[in-house]
Amino acid sequence: MQHRTIIEPFRIKSVEPILLSTEAQREAFLERAHHNVFLLDSEHVIIDLLTDSGTSAMSAAQWAGMMVGDEAYAGSPSWKRMEAAVHGLTGMAHILPTHQGRAAERILYGHLGGPGKVFLSNTHFDTTRANIEFSGATAIDLPIAEGRDPESEHPFKGNIDLDALGAQLEAHRGHVGAVILTVTNNSGGGQPVSLANTAGASELCRRAGVPLILDCCRVAENSWFIRHREPGQAEFEYRELARRMFALADGAVMSAKKDALVNMGGFLALRDEALAEACTNLLIITEGFTTYGGLSGRDMEAIAIGLDEVFDPHYLEYRIVSTAYLGRKLIELGVPLMRPIGGHAVYIDAKRLYPHIPPREYPGQALVCELYRLGGIRSVEIGSFMFGKYDDAGALVPAAMELVRLAIPRRVYTQSHIEYVAETFEEVMRRRAHTRGYRVVKEPRFLRHFTAHLAPL
Numbered sequence: 219m220q221h222r223t224i225i226e227p228f229r230i231k232s233v234e235p236i237l238l239s240t241e242a243q244r245e246a247f248l249e250r251a252h253h254n255v256f257l258l259d260s261e262h263v264i265i266d267l268l269t270d271s272g273t274s275a276m277s278a279a280q281w282a283g284m285m286v287g288d289e290a291y292a293g294s295p296s297w298k299r300m301e302a303a304v305h306g307l308t309g310m311a312h313i314l315p316t317h318q319g320r321a322a323e324r325i326l327y328g329h330l331g332g333p334g335k336v337f338l339s340n341t342h343f344d345t346t347r348a349n350i351e352f353s354g355a356t357a358i359d360l361p362i363a364e365g366r367d368p369e370s371e372h373p374f375k376g377n378i379d380l381d382a383l384g385a386q387l388e389a390h391r392g393h394v395g396a397v398i399l400t401v402t403n404n405s406g407g408g409q410p411v412s413l414a415n416t417a418g419a420s421e422l423c424r425r426a427g428v429p430l431i432l433d434c435c436r437v438a439e440n441s442w443f444i445r446h447r448e449p450g451q452a453e454f455e456y457r458e459l460a461r462r463m464f465a466l467a468d469g470a471v472m473s474a475k476k477d478a479l480v481n482m483g484g485f486l487a488l489r490d491e492a493l494a495e496a497c498t499n500l501l502i503i504t505e506g507f508t509t510y511g512g513l514s515g516r517d518m519e520a521i522a523i524g525l526d527e528v529f530d531p532h533y534l535e536y537r538i539v540s541t542a543y544l545g546r547k548l549i550e551l552g553v554p555l556m557r558p559i560g561g562h563a564v565y566i567d568a569k570r571l572y573p574h575i576p577p578r579e580y581p582g583q584a585l586v587c588e589l590y591r592l593g594g595i596r597s598v599e600i601g602s603f604m605f606g607k608y609d610d611a612g613a614l615v616p617a618a619m620e621l622v623r624l625a626i627p628r629r630v631y632t633q634s635h636i637e638y639v640a641e642t643f644e645e646v647m648r649r650r651a652h653t654r655g656y657r658v659v660k661e662p663r664f665l666r667h668f669t670a671h672l673a674p675l
């Protein structure tokens with residue numbers, strides 16, 4: 219029998235209680251957090267969809283691996299297991315362990331960057347851009363046109379625009395630090411990158427003599443999309459598809475907090491020996507010795523096991539299909555979404571949800587607060603509250619899009635939790651016309667969304 223129901227392909231052995239609050243309590247918590255959900259206590263959140271990063275539930279095998287983690291300063295067998303797992307997946311000779319993704323970015327882009335250098339990407343994730351700009355270099359995003367259109371159903375909206383890439387490589391000849399493909403493209407809606415597009419970028423990079431780097435923190439999810447959407451790829455295993463993608467690249471940075479199914483960790487993988495040597499020097503100065511970087515032996519065991527588990531076809535099927543299930547439910551309710559549904563999150567287009575709230579009154583933040591108040595659901599605004607800047611006259615320059623991300627932690631929530639989220643949206647939709655915006659009452663100069671205070675209008 220072919221079942222319609224995609225079940226969670228795991229049993230739950232250890233549980234964490236959720237504190238169920240009332241709407242009145244949440245109103246008070248929200249008030250106390252100045253209407254900024256980053257300032258909430260996480261015990262006061264019922265369903266936490268703030269991020270899929272570092273929030274995975276580890277398997278019994280990973281917890282068992284943690285007990286055998288060897289904490290030697292040098293030459294730990296746990297490191298050998300992690301190195302073998304990363305080498306087996308990426309095929310790259312030089313593996314550097316880091317405490318999370320941005321540490322690998324700081325080391326690599328700090329070395330390849332600097333004033334006058336340019337980096338080209340399908341879309342730089344915020345920490346990637348920040349590390350590049352911090353080095354004095356410039357980061358340029360070159361997504362395909364469909365990637366900027368929330369309603370386009372293009373199957374690989376994460377692709378880089380190869381014509382634009384070719385032109386930029388020519389225009390900045392001799393000054394390009396690297397080309398970076400973020401798979402899947404987080405800032406662009408969790409959209410996948412095809413193998414064909416990666417091959418095209420790889421060829422352009424090879425001709426220009428520029429390294430191609432994969433930001434591969436969701437590479438297993440990306441492989442699911444390749445197998446199911448890219449012509450000619452249906453018979454390959456997910457792991458094999460990921461290997462083919464790595465084979466086209468010169469290096470990779472990974473935040474293991476996503477597709478390695480762990481709560482902390484990352485790595486940098488490189489083919490070139492001289493580049494690896496330079497990065498190793500920076501690793502030892504800022505993260506730690508080469509056989510642990512910024513990690514404990516137990517973390518390295520969990521990463522080695524997680525990198526294997528994530529390619530289990532039943533896990534990946536459940537993962538992608540359950541994210542799409544939430545998306546489908548919201549579409550049925552008439553909630554305007556970024557289409558098609560990406561791998562790790564559902565992105566809501568708050569500009570279309572609340573057309574009566576202008577960007578300067580933060581329609582995305584209005585939805586974030588509604589979801590918390592009504593259901594204790596924590597999400598994140600990715601719009602003018604996060605990215606808006608002020609012009610010289612002090613007026614807000616709005617972001618390109620007003621999105622809210624519902625990121626789904628891996629192996630954490632069950633289908634009934636997801637039904638609860640969808641049900642909360644029924645009420646969001648009923649109150650839609652009467653929902654009001656917010657104003658910022660206090661903010662720091664940089665990365666204001668983490669700490670700013672807001673008030674309802």
Ligand code: F0G
Pocket residue numbers: 268269270271318319320321343345346400404433435473474475483484
């Ligand atoms: N690259 C991508 C594509 C990411 O999504 C992240 C983190 C990083 C790099 C940095 O990794 O956090 O381990 O230092 N994304 C998280 C998120 C924070 O919520 O999307 P890190």
